[in-house]
Amino acid sequence: MTQRYREQTRxxxxxxxxxxxDDLPEDLPALMAAVRNVVVHYRAAGIAFTGPRLAEIDxxxxxxxxxxxxxxxxxxxxxxxxxADRVVGCCRDFSxxxxxxxxxxxxxxxxxxxxxxxxxEDWNYDHVVAEYWNGRRxxxxxxxxxxxxxPFDTADIPxxxxxxxxxxxxxxxxxxxxxxGVDPALPFHGHQFLLDSVLLEVAHRNGDEVLLxxxxxxxxxxxxxxLAELLLAADQGDAPAERRLTERYRSDPSLHLDGRVHCLSxxxxxxWVAV
Numbered sequence: 290m291t292q293r294y295r296e297q298t299r300x301x302x303x304x305x306x307x308x309x310x311d312d313l314p315e316d317l318p319a320l321m322a323a324v325r326n327v328v329v330h331y332r333a334a335g336i337a338f339t340g341p342r343l344a345e346i347d348x349x350x351x352x353x354x355x356x357x358x359x360x361x362x363x364x365x366x367x368x369x370x371x372x373a374d375r376v377v378g379c380c381r382d383f384s385x386x387x388x389x390x391x392x393x394x395x396x397x398x399x400x401x402x403x404x405x406x407x408x409x410e411d412w413n414y415d416h417v418v419a420e421y422w423n424g425r426r427x428x429x430x431x432x433x434x435x436x437x438x439x440p441f442d443t444a445d446i447p448x449x450x451x452x453x454x455x456x457x458x459x460x461x462x463x464x465x466x467x468x469x470g471v472d473p474a475l476p477f478h479g480h481q482f483l484l485d486s487v488l489l490e491v492a493h494r495n496g497d498e499v500l501l502x503x504x505x506x507x508x509x510x511x512x513x514x515x516l517a518e519l520l521l522a523a524d525q526g527d528a529p530a531e532r533r534l535t536e537r538y539r540s541d542p543s544l545h546l547d548g549r550v551h552c553l554s555x556x557x558x559x560x561w562v563a564v
Contacts, residue, residue, distance in 0.1 A: 291422050294397035294398055295392055295395055295396070296392065297393075298497070298498060300499070301389040304351075312367070315394075318443070323367040324390070324432045325432060326368075327370065328354070328386060329373070329375035329378070330380070331343060333433070336373055343377060343555075345378065346382075346500075346556055348382070349564060351385060358375070380501075381500065381501055383417075383419075388400055398422070400417055400420070401417065401451055402451070402493050402501075403418075403450050403454065403455060406450060407441075411468065413470075415470060428445050429445070430446070451520065452520075453487060453517040454521070455483055456484065456486070466478070466483055484508060487517055489501065491516050491534065492546065495534075499546070500554070502554050503552055504552075505547065506543050506545070512543075516534065519533055549562060
């Protein structure tokens with residue numbers, strides 16, 4: 290079941306900029322450092338982005354991300370860029386660019402949607418990481434993180450909590466759902482947020498690596514229970530569960546993307562967009 294994750298999706302495809310990915314280091318930590326040299330987080334960097342710069346967070350396609358980068362820096366991706374001039378994005382963009390580079394070299398890779406318990410002691414921030422097949426197992430890698438700032442291997446982070454894991458724990462009464470979300474100071478957390486995150490995880494798992502603020506479809510608690518069960522089984526290597534998950538996503542009109550999403554962006558944009 291790893292073969293399909295070697296293939297670029299419409300979101301990860303670098304298009305005419307593919308050769309830029311060919312020049313990235315073979316070593317994964319060095320590759321992730323190059324990704325951090327291209328993307329800057331719209332909040333975590335402590336830089337106040339506004340207007341067109343902030344709107345860069347709505348860039349869905351790796352090809353477009355690389356186009357923005359090359360307009361400013363027509364040079365290899367590993368060549369240093371000033372932090373404030375990098376492409377403005379979020380965890381999803383660090384991860385998707387990493388996945389694109391790994392797929393480019395034939396490594397099975399995918400983005401995973403869930404939560405990070407390693408940014409704060411009492412809050413689990415919504416987060417996206419890359420996951421790649423190392424020949425023996427699937428490994429989480431967080432390209433957004435500077436390895437010097439964390440006491441663990443950022444290229445192998447078992448602490449990451451998938452949306453399916455969080456939802457299942459919530460349904461069993463094992464966690465406080467109100468400690469899972471965007472930020473303690475914002476209203477985006479709790480039961481509904483975990484519910485929506487399951488749909489996001491399924492979409493990303495099936496090659497629709499949309500923005501974290503893209504909305505579509507309608508997922509119920511019961512459906513989330515079923516999808517989370519399939520996701521957890523697939524993560525344990527259950528190939529039939531993986532196939533059922535894909536079939537369910539592609540055949541259920543309440544889950545599958547229908548060609549457009551409602552984007553409710555931190556940039557201030559609120560509207561329907563074709564994808």
